[in-house]
Amino acid sequence: MTWDWKRLGRELRAARKAKGLKQTDLVQVTRVSLATVQNIEAGKEYTRITPTIRAVARAVGWTDSSPEAVLNGEQPTLVDADERGQSPPPQSDLPLPPFIQEELREGQVLASGVYDLSPEDSDAQMIIVVKGKKGASVDEIRQWRDRWRRAERDLRRLSDEETQTRSPDDA
Known part of the structure; x- marks a missing residue:
């Protein structure tokens, strides 16, 4: 099955806008470049779902499995930590940007x-x-x-x- 990267980009953009975020807000939260955020939202094709894509997905309120779901034609799952008793991904005690922390975990x-x-x-x-x-x-x-x-x-x-x-x- 072919992944639909354009759809992922559209869905992430819509989720960002629904949260009232600008692309520059994602840059601040995820510590990735504006060009990277723009590429993801434009539907650039990747060989795999990167930690950066997962970080952007989390920033718009999606679960870690949502990018795969969207690429496969399904709907993303929204994170609701309070109602589901879930906690966000663990953060390092080190002052590292989230995308570096994610890369180190994988x-x-x-x-x-x-x-x-x-x-x-x-x-x-x-x-x-x-x-x-x-x-x-x-x-x-x-x-x-x-x-x-x-x-x-x-x-x-x-x-x-x-x-x-x-x-x-x-x-």
């Missing part, structure tokens, strides 16, 4: 690292989490691991180059 963690790529007088760090899909085959995991190892070498080289190019006068 799939399996394959690797992670913390890299210092900042100037000497800064304590900023880059934190990377490498994720794979649930149920990945051993071959897929090996491919991802190999790609990550190459990328990690490049990151470490960048970090080392930054450290070596600093002179005592830079401090």
